[in-house]
Amino acid sequence: MNQNQLLTGQRRRLILERLRERGVVRTSELSRLFSVSP
Secondary structure, three states: OOHHHHHHHHHHHHHHHHHHHHOOOOHHHHHHHHHHOO
16 A cells, blocks of 8 residues: 555545534535545
């Protein structure tokens, strides 16, 4: 796992936590988010 993948993972976790706080965790939202990044 290189530095870039690590940063991407941390950013994803941050986004997930932020979405969960707002209660906006929807499958469509997540798929749209993750389809943007490889």
